[in-house]
Amino acid sequence: MQLPWKKKAGWAMRKQARKVAFRREIPLIVMLLPSVIILFIFSYIPLFGVVIAFQRYLPSLGVLGSRFVGFDNFRDLFMLPTFNQVLWNTVYIAFMKIVFMLVVPIIVALLLNEAKNQFVKRGVQTIIYMPFFMSWVILGGIFIDLLSPSTGAFNNFLGLFGIEPIFFLADNNWFPTVLISTHVWREFGFGTIVFLAALTSIDPSLYEAATVDGAARWKQTWHITLPGMMPIIVLMTVLSLGGILNAGFDQVFNLYSPVVYESGDILDTLIYRMGLINMRFGLATAAGLFRSVVSLVFIVTSYWLAAKYSNYRVL
């Protein structure tokens, strides 16, 4: 049995203890403050700024003064004659990039794993990661020059086989292929590392056992290596689904031109032109919000799947 005053004292003591604990936390919170403030200004305020998507926004009136127009901007967006094409381009380019960024790095990792000469192995690894660290401005400069129909080295090379020069960057039949292949060219080395790390963690005794049982090399690859890599393959597949609307703004922006809008214009470049060139803030924000919401659904679903099936946690 507990007396009322005793209970009260316990509560006061607990309150006191909580206060002390909180005081010990204060330096930790102070440390976080600069980052918290910067994120608040440059990430949280823009987050609330999405209300512009529901306004006829005028810079002179600001967010608080502009008139609300409901879903008019979204209606205008979906009515745009190019919207369906742009959405299709985005999903197609992003999806193809995801597929090739799984297949190519897996194959390269498997082949690198077979190379026993350490000098070759390290050398090749060092070189294939390098393009990843170049910006798309630089790579744009390189590819615009390289793929030029009259002076570009690539068309000269094709000419050796009797192929007529192709204007890759101004041809709607070729442009998506150029985007996908140059993206893979830049990033497959980066993807290879993850799979190579997974390969080296496979228990070597499995291979020894298989060799004793007389399994050929390709059979070992099929029955030991690939199953051993499966968790990481599943994980990478799932996580990359979050990027289904991310077709690569930097790359497209540095390689495209009006002649290839039909095949290469994506949501992000459309948003940029609508908003910052044509100054249609409301419409562009609506497009941005549409993109964010769809991406969010994909990201949350993919992280949920990743957590469920492979115990993946970011934090």
Next chain:
Amino acid sequence: MVQDKSTARRIFVCFNYVFLILLALLCILPMINLLAVSLSSRSAAEAGLVGLWPVHFTTYAYSWTMQNAEFFQALWVSIQRVGIAVPIQLFLTITAAYPLSKERSTFKHRPIFVAYFIIVMVFSGGLIPFFIVVSRVGLIDSIWALILPGAVNTWHIILMMNFFRGIPKELEEAAFIDGASHWRTMAQIYLPISLPSIATITLFIVVGHWNEWFHGIIFMNDPSNYPLQTYLRTRVVTFDPTMITGDREAIRRMMEVSNRTTNAAQVFIAMIPVLLIYPFLQRYFMSGLTIGSVKG
């Protein structure tokens, strides 16, 4: 392991090496072509004669670039940008990673802050509200527009935090018993041990800021404020869709107006810093990446 030396196996190994070396060449040839063009004579470049080796070797393009005031102005902006961004971003990364690396028993409100950092990682207001906020804060045409908006990099914080977590608890407990504060523990216990990962993150920040060009385009009105990559994007890699009407011939003419060798030289110079720090970057790359992204 028992090595099988069948003919089929030997052929495979041979082809494998050939393939891997071709793959590496594929990655490096476009850059070699760029260098060769930059060192060739104008006429050879325009005639499309240059492959992997300079034709009519000349350093004209580089001496031209050395006299290009715009190029040096942009280079100076980039250097300032990297110089200011590195200390600020390192400070923010470390001061955010330290508290977030604590267990809930020491830092009860940690989940709130974790949520605060994660929310803006998965959901953003998009380009337009971001642009409006930065311009309303008054950063247009200021170098701070290139530094502050992206100063908190959650990936770097996660990387650093995971490293801090690997440091034995006994070290900080000993420091606390001796009466050290959190700030002091961070500065005198955590930082000295974490120098390798701080070096890694520094390299990431340097490369990130060196390569970033989009903020220069949207936040800078005056071209003399452009960082190098933005200068290259607007003046050299002139394939600007907003300036041409969509006429195929106009684009063709525009692409063929030949400053080919000087363009190549400027692009190549912009690559040099990345090429120089690449060997160091690569050394930390694998460990850094695997710590940060994929655990078990």
